[in-house]
Each structure stands twice: as structure tokens, then as C-alpha cells.
Amino acid sequence: xxxxxxxxxxxxxxxxxxxxxxxxxxxxxxxxxxxxxxxxxxxxxxxxxxxxxxxxxxxxxxxxxxxxxxxxxxxxxxxxxxxxxxxxxxxxxxxxxxxxxxxxxxxxxxxxxxxxxxxxxxxxxxxxxxxxxxxxxxxxxxxxxxxxxxxxxxxxxxxxxxxxxxxxxxxxxxxxxxxxxxxxxxxxxxxxxxxxxxxxxxxxxxxxxxxxxxxx
Amino acid sequence: xxxxxxxxxxxxxxxxxxxxxxxxxxxxxxxxxxxxxxxxxxxxxxxxxxxxxxxxxxxxxxxxxxxxxxxxxxxxxxxxxxxxxxxxxxxxxxxxxxxxxxxxxxxxxxxxxxxxxxxxxxxxxxxxxxxxxxxxxxxxxxxxxxxxxxxxxxxxxxxxxxxxxxxxxxxxxxxxxxxxxxxxxxxxxxxxxxxxxxxxxxxxxxxxxxxxxx
Numbered sequence: 450x451x452x453x454x455x456x457x458x459x460x461x462x463x464x465x466x467x468x469x470x471x472x473x474x475x476x477x478x479x480x481x482x483x484x485x486x487x488x489x490x491x492x493x494x495x496x497x498x499x500x501x502x503x504x505x506x507x508x509x510x511x512x513x514x515x516x517x518x519x520x521x522x523x524x525x526x527x528x529x530x531x532x533x534x535x536x537x538x539x540x541x542x543x544x545x546x547x548x549x550x551x552x553x554x555x556x557x558x559x560x561x562x563x564x565x566x567x568x569x570x571x572x573x574x575x576x577x578x579x580x581x582x583x584x585x586x587x588x589x590x591x592x593x594x595x596x597x598x599x600x601x602x603x604x605x606x607x608x609x610x611x612x613x614x615x616x617x618x619x620x621x622x623x624x625x626x627x628x629x630x631x632x633x634x635x636x637x638x639x640x641x642x643x644x645x646x647x648x649x650x651x652x653x654x655x656x657x658x659x660x661x662x663x664x665x
Numbered sequence: 666x667x668x669x670x671x672x673x674x675x676x677x678x679x680x681x682x683x684x685x686x687x688x689x690x691x692x693x694x695x696x697x698x699x700x701x702x703x704x705x706x707x708x709x710x711x712x713x714x715x716x717x718x719x720x721x722x723x724x725x726x727x728x729x730x731x732x733x734x735x736x737x738x739x740x741x742x743x744x745x746x747x748x749x750x751x752x753x754x755x756x757x758x759x760x761x762x763x764x765x766x767x768x769x770x771x772x773x774x775x776x777x778x779x780x781x782x783x784x785x786x787x788x789x790x791x792x793x794x795x796x797x798x799x800x801x802x803x804x805x806x807x808x809x810x811x812x813x814x815x816x817x818x819x820x821x822x823x824x825x826x827x828x829x830x831x832x833x834x835x836x837x838x839x840x841x842x843x844x845x846x847x848x849x850x851x852x853x854x855x856x857x858x859x860x861x862x863x864x865x866x867x868x869x870x871x872x873x874x875x876x877x878x879x
Contacts, residue, residue, distance in 0.1 A: 483714055483717050483718060483721070484717065486721050487717050487720055487721045487724070490721050490724035490725055490728065491724060493724075493728055494724055494727055494728050497728050497731045498731065500785055500786040501785055501786070502784060502785055502786075502877075502879055515879060517785075517786055517877050517879070518731040518732050518733070518786065518877075519728035519729055519731045519732050520732040520733070520877070522739065522741075522877060522879050523741070523879065532696040533694040533695075533696060534694050534696065534697070535697055536696070536697045555766050555767060555768050555779070556765075556766075556767045556768070557767070557768050557769075557770065558767050558768065558769040558807060560769070560772060560806050560807055560808075560809045561807065561808050561809035573765065573767055574765040574766060574767070574849060574850040574851055575765065575766030575767070575850065576743075576766075576849070576850050577743045577744065617691075618687060620694065621687065621690035621691045621693070621694035622686070622687065622690045624690065624693060624694035625686075625689065625690040625693050625694065628693055649743055652742075652743040653743065653879055655784065
């Protein structure tokens with residue numbers, strides 16, 4: 450500390466605080482909101498012109514929105530969104546893969562052996578309640594969205610401890626390995642209010658859907 | 666004694682290396698601001714900022730113009746609901762049944778069907794009163810019957826309700842005999858609607874009416 454205080458006769462006691470602030474506020478140095486909004490509008494217009502559904506993740510507003518033709522079909526409010534790694538590219542990304550520990554399984558219909566069997570009806574549907582609420586969405590450009598519900602109860606909280614360790618220790622190491630291989634990497638931890646919201650996000654975003662992840 | 670000391674020192678050294686690597690990893694992984702946005706930020710110049718805002722507003726207007734103004738149908742396949750809207754006004758909300766997501770394999774494994782309701786933007790392509798179902802191959806396979814060669818043997822009247830709205834590739838919004846199953850995902854991909862709601866939807870929709878399914 451004495452060394453910091455005396456360089457060029459200046460008082461540098463606030464330097465560590467300044468460094469922390471610089472690191473904590475990536476937008477340090479000017480308001481880029483207008484520029485980002487402009488960029489978002491340009492990119493959204495490209496997606497809205499197609500007949501496909503698309504999604505937008507608003508990082509600062511903590512929202513995930515499913516849209517078509519500029520019209521909001523559904524939106525989910527996140528409780529918190531945390532990030533590691535590079536900034537996401539400000540362009541359309543493709544959902545390449547959905548990964549979860551227990552993926553929902555489709556029921557296989559067995560052709561009926563006779564008419565009597567054909568007349569009996571069994572309800573074997575893949576429904577919203579069968580969807581996972583904890584999963585990872587792998588987007589193009591090395592972007593990962595880890596989605597999970599807010600932990601309620603003892604076991605989910607214990608599970609969250611594991612997630613926190615993974616998020617704070619393992620993900621930075623993964624980022625480092627990507628960096629060393631000169632690959633783009635960004636991870637976002639999205640905590641949703643309800644378990645049902647996570648299930649609905651899993652349902653609503655099929656593999657191949659395009660979307661935007663914006664720091665707005 | 667010396668061995669113990671060396672082992673302890675090694676463990677400590679390893680721990681220190683791990684902590685150092687982790688610290689480096691955390692510093693490297695610290696979230697970064699989009700460089701492209703930073704490069705485009707000219708908001709200090711008031712004129713440029715105003716120009717940027719005006720351009721954004723114009724873009725937003727163009728996006729808004731893409732949304733349907735006329736009657737359109739929105740189907741939430743997860744919650745099995747259908748909403749009929751004109752512009753932003755909700756005209757009707759109905760409980761429906763969408764695809765079960767089940768898989769059917771033809772014996773011998775030649776063909777496979779996945780009974781999902783398709784997602785995206787569609788248009789009403791046909792409107793039929795008192796529709797007759799032309800049973801596709803999978804309906805016979807599911808029932809364990811032989812696939813008929815004549816078209817007439819595929820026709821089944823009365824199972825699709827009073828009206829049907831076709832939206833392409835054999836998918837329809839139609840009525841149902843199983844109204845107790847409305848709200849559940851039980852269909853082969855079509856959207857089943859209760860009689861009363863179906864009539865209202867049929868009357869409001871015309872050829873070209875847009876359908877959004879998610």
C-alpha cells in the first residue's frame with residue numbers, strides 16, 4: 450500500500466477500489482444503451498422478417514422473450530442472470546443443442562394387435578410437466594445458457610451448492626481452456642422464479658431456433 | 666519425517682498452483698462488454714445520438730408493422746390453449762388439444778411418425794364444413810390394420826367435428842368427439858377444439874388468416 454500511495458506523489462489508496470469497479474461494471478466509460486438498442490432493432494428486424502419463431506434474452510432486464518413477427522408470444526422473467534467470459538456476439542445465434550440430465554422421453558406407440566386392443570385408449574403424452582427445469586442451451590458461437598429454477602426446499606438448495614461451485618470454479622476454468630484454444634466462450638447462469646417457467650422455456654425453444662442475446 | 670515434510674510441501678504447492686490457475690481463470694473469465702457496441706457508441710455527440718434514436722424508432726416501427734393487424738390465431742401447444750385475436754384485441758380463448766409427441770414405427774421399421782404439432786407461423790389454407798377424415802397410413806398401422814389401396818376405404822365421416830381449418834401438410838384445426846380430453850396433449854399433430862369455440866374460430870378465420878404455434 451505505501452508503494453501505491455507514493456508513486457508520482459499521488460494518493461493511490463483508491464486504486465484497488467477503482468480496479469474492482471472497472472471490472473465489475475463492464476459498461477464503464479460511457480452509455481452504450483442507445484447504440485445497443487439500435488443494433489438490437491436491426492438484428493430483430495432480420496429475424497422478424499422470417500416466418501420462424503425467435504427468442505431474445507435481455508441480460509440487464511433479466512427477460513427471455515419468445516417472438517414471431519415482432520409479436521411477443523411468451524415472456525419469462527428471470528430472478529437473476531450472471532455471466533462469465535466474452536460478450537455474446539450482437540447477431541443472430543442458433544440453438545444448437547439442449548442438454549439436461551434426464552431428457553424427456555417420447556412414448557412409442559405399439560400398433561394394436563386386434564380391434565379390441567385398438568379400441569382401448571391409453572394417454573401417453575409428452576406434456577409440459579415432463580419437461581426438465583434445469584438444463585443448458587448451447588448456442589452457436591460458444592454461448593451457453595444454464596437455466597435453473599430458484600431453489601426452494603432443502604434438496605434443491607443442496608443441489609444449488611453444487612451448481613454454485615461448478616459455476617464459480619469450473620466454468621472459469623472452461624473459459625480459460627477455450628481462451629487458450631482461441632475459441633469464443635460465454636456462459637450465462639439464468640435463475641428463473643418458478644420451476645414451471647424453466648419447463649416452459651425448454652418446451653418453447655426447440656433445437657434450431659434462432660435468437661439474440663443482448664446486454665440490455 | 667523428511668518424507669512427510671516433502672509430501673506436505675508438495676500438497677501445498679499443488680494447492681497454490683490450483684488456486685493461482687483458478688484466480689487467473691476467474692480474471693480471464695470476467696464478463697466483458699460487447700466490443701462492437703463500444704465501437705458504435707457515439708452517444709456523447711448529441712446530434713449523432715438523436716440520429717441513432719430516430720433510426721431505432723424507425724426500425725421498431727418496421728418490426729411492429731410485421732405483426733398481424735387482422736384476425737389471427739395463436740396456439741400455445743404447451744398449455745393447450747388457443748387465442749383468437751384481432752390486432753391486440755383478444756376475441757376468444759379456448760382450451761384445445763395438441764400433438765402427443767408420441768412416436769409410431771411401421772412394423773419392419775420402414776417409416777416413423779412423430780406426433781408433434783408443428784411450430785411457427787402458418788396460414789389457413791382450406792376451410793371445410795362437415796369434414797371427412799381421409800385416414801392416413803399411420804392411422805391404420807396404429808390400429809393394427811392393413812393399409813387400404815382404395816381411397817374410399819380411408820374415408821371416415823363425423824370424427825373431425827363440424828368444421829376444419831387446414832394449415833398445410835395434412836394438419837387441421839378441427840372438432841373432436843373426445844371433448845373430455847381437451848387441455849391434454851393427445852392428438853396426432855392436429856389441433857382439436859370444442860364445438861362452440863370451433864364455430865367462432867371458423868367464422869372469424871378466412872383463407873390466409875395467420876396461425877402462430879409455439
